[in-house]
Amino acid sequence: MVALASVQTQDRLIDRVQRLVEKADYRRADTPEEREAIFRLRYRAYLAEGAITPNESQSFSDPLDDQPNATTVGVYIDGELASSIRLHVATHLHPNLPALNVFSDLLSPEIAAGKVIVDPTRFVADKVASRQYPELCYVTTRLAWLASEYFAAHYLLATVRAEHQAFYRRTFGHKLICEPRHYPSLTKPISLMALDFPLNRERVLARYPFFRSTTFERRMLFSQPKGVETAIPMPKAA
Numbered sequence: 371m372v373a374l375a376s377v378q379t380q381d382r383l384i385d386r387v388q389r390l391v392e393k394a395d396y397r398r399a400d401t402p403e404e405r406e407a408i409f410r411l412r413y414r415a416y417l418a419e420g421a422i423t424p425n426e427s428q429s430f431s432d433p434l435d436d437q438p439n440a441t442t443v444g445v446y447i448d449g450e451l452a453s454s455i456r457l458h459v460a461t462h463l464h465p466n467l468p469a470l471n472v473f474s475d476l477l478s479p480e481i482a483a484g485k486v487i488v489d490p491t492r493f494v495a496d497k498v499a500s501r502q503y504p505e506l507c508y509v510t511t512r513l514a515w516l517a518s519e520y521f522a523a524h525y526l527l528a529t530v531r532a533e534h535q536a537f538y539r540r541t542f543g544h545k546l547i548c549e550p551r552h553y554p555s556l557t558k559p560i561s562l563m564a565l566d567f568p569l570n571r572e573r574v575l576a577r578y579p580f581f582r583s584t585t586f587e588r589r590m591l592f593s594q595p596k597g598v599e600t601a602i603p604m605p606k607a608a
Contacts, residue, residue, distance in 0.1 A: 387505045387580045394509050395446040398591055399454070405435070408444055408454045415494035421556050432555060434491075439464040441592060442492070443513050445506070452499035453510040456492040457517045469529050472551045473562045485524040488567075490514035507537065508580065513591070515542075515574075515581045518567045520588040528563040529553070538563050541578070543570050 399405045406429065413430040416422040422430060434440060439460065445453040460467045465481045467489040481487060493510060500506050518526045528538040531550070538544040542565050550559035575581055 383505070384578065384580060387508045387578075390447075390503055390505045390509050391512065391580050393447060394452070395449075396513065396587075396591060397444045397446060399442040399444055404444060405431075405442065407451050408442060409435075411451060411454055411496060412492055412494045414497070416556075418497065419558075421558050423557065434458070434466075434468050437466050439466060441517070443591065445510050445513075447499060447503065450499070451496065452503065453495035453506055454492065455490055455494075455510050455513050457514060458489040458491070459517060459521045459523070460487045460489065467527075469527055469562065472529070472553050472560065473548055476548060476562065480525065486521055487525045487527060488514060488518045488521065488523045489527045489529065490517075491529060508541070508578070511541070512581055512583075516583050516588050517592060519583065520592045523567045526565040526567050528565075529560045530563065531558050531560055535561060535563060538565075542574055 397404065399408050409429040409431045413422070413425070413428050416430055417424060435442060435456065437458065440456060440458050442454065442456045444451050445455075456468075458467050460477075460481050462481055462484055465478070467477065467481075467487060468491045469477055469489050477487065490511070490513070495506055495510065503509075514526060517523070526542070526544075528534075528542075528544050530538060535544075535546065539546075544563035544565045546561060547564050548562040550561045553560045
């Protein structure tokens, strides 16, 4: 009976997340207005957690937002910004990652060896939206999974505080690589977790089918606008 209840709970979660995936709208933050709305959401979220100190602009951004291998995406529900995540994709040609600020001793050798690494950061959610939609965390981190698919990643990172490790371990199977270290601009230390994407891809998709996506969806998010040269080598098959 316990096993049956567990399966039923899992099925209900999958259904709820899938409905929210269908309801949500992913938008790449390309305009100044879209970016500023996300920076303000970041500020409110990080300030509420005590992760940053107050500032007059009530906005939180950093130079990593402007790197050519970075993509910031907003998640909109009923036209309102509900959450956001920033995604960096590192290759040996474009090795910049936020995680290198803290974990370069562990990651630089992998990048130099030709590994493709996706580093999702600045995952924030609107307080009201996260209460109304408890599944929002899955819908938002789904973007990191889509990026890993599109860019044929070897590793999907999670640089998170200790209290957030359980979510990534349970959902994706991330392994703890390094205990928390101090991160510039944040008041709380972060740990390094990593997932071997090719090794775990089928297992995660079998358990959580809402992480599946179409080639069209991935291209809409991660292909460059016409006339703009991509900063990251495109995979042979997306």
